[in-house]
Amino acid sequence: MSGLRAVLLRELYAGLVTPLAWMFLVVFVLLAGLCTFVLGDFFARGQADLTAFFDFVPWLLLVLVPAAGMRQWAEERQAGTLELLLALPVTPLAALLGKYLAALLYVALALALTFPLWLTVNALGHPDNGAILAAYLGSLLLGAALLAVATCASLSTRSAPVAYVLALALGLLYLLPGTPQVQRALAAALPAALPPAVARFSMLVHFQAIQRGVLDFPDLAFFLLTIAAWLMASLLLLRRQAGAP
Amino acid sequence: MIEAQGLTRSFGRRRAVTQLDLCVRPGEIVGLLGPNGAGKTTSVRMLAGLLAPDAGFARIGGHDVQRRPQAARCALGYLPEGAPLYGEMSVLAFLLFVARARGLRRAVLEQRLQELVHALELEPLLARTVATLSKGQRRRVALAQAVLHDPPALILDEPGDGLDAGQQAGVRALLRRLARDRAILVCTQQLEEVPRLCDRVAILAYGRLVAEDTPAGLAARSRYRGAVSFQAPAAGPVRAALGLLPEVDTVETDGVSGRITVLPKPGRELLPRVQALLASYHVLPRALELEGGRIEDVFRSLTAAPGGEDAP
16 A cells, blocks of 8 residues: 555645646636636526536536546656556556546545635525535546546557547547437437437436435446446556556 | 576567576676667566566566566666656655655665765755756666665666766766675666676677677677787888788778777787787887777677678
């Protein structure tokens, strides 16, 4: 576990001294405010809740989480530091989890920095804080799942921009089937049983279920299994790069 | 101890390393030489456990690098090619990260840091960001991370690259001190460093080990062994006369310095004949030298392509 801790602390240190990480936080918070108050018509709705914010969260995370994940491994490979890291007595699992947890902490910090929105709705009325908390948990799970996808994308190339595009494309594949537009298109083209089955693989559908304030086991299991599957795939890629036969 | 037995690795249809057998015992520094593309980096990466061999095995400190990678990595200090470092970290933060990853205790770390800061002249660099360091400074920091945990085995890829003469001497002294009870494999292209640093030399060409010997033993294979070289003004007539001696194979003149080198035929002794001839021509030679052989010459002949061109 000393290896995991060392990698986690190094990544957090690198985040603190890298302008990109701060930019990520600032852009996320600015976009969250813009989406909530301008695009989401927060005041026109006349409701003291954060629905306007959480409706945009999946798309914000889709754009920003790959940015947090793209550099994790692609840059290590490009700069040659991956060789240095893998020559240390740090297991591939510890290295993977250390980097993943550090990036997840940034995603969590970005979500936490939207707390002024929560203060605002509480000042304006009496929102269901339980539902808001559940939606934040859903956002974190969605961010963690997209980050696991981005981690795998980052391990499959030595170019950070390519990793970003790959993670974005995979994230879109996970989100789009849950949108009403795609569901309608699928309903028109496929047998009746298939569109709901496709929707069950959409992160958006499971996120929206949690956003309503209901923490169902299938939704939690979906996110946890998705995270585990992508991290497992990442581990296999990393083990290959670490010289495993 | 660093051991390789039958190490073989291909990339697609290209065989990068074939049946490499190598052993570096504690107390010795072995230089791994070879032209570009000879398989040095592939060999080193297999030895460090960063690349799985197709056949054969490698051991570091008695631990199989494939079966017990963690134990092998604990026993190994590794300086990768190009000395890659995390540019955004300060030197001290980077060394602390390596120490933490290696599970070093604080007391041990402080003592080791003190030794290395002194030996590698790192004191003024500790607070600086790695990205702002010069090539030589980066190399010293990379070397420090490799030896920080005092490992029984070291694999160093070009440890002297980018260092000035004084720093190279410092690194050489540090490695000689470390080599008292450690096995050190040094991958280098700096042939002039080899006799000063290495106890033994292994030469790779086309992925195969083509020679393994001491620097002196290797130099003895050179056609320059027993050659006599000197400088003399207006040595045209004497140069022609030297070429006619029965013991002489070739007479070479350096185009820049004008230094004349007389190469003997195999098994023949030249020095007395050359001195006598120079005396008879009333030529007073400067810096007359009996050569022990040139590693560079042996290296070139061993690694040259069959057609006479250098290996790719």
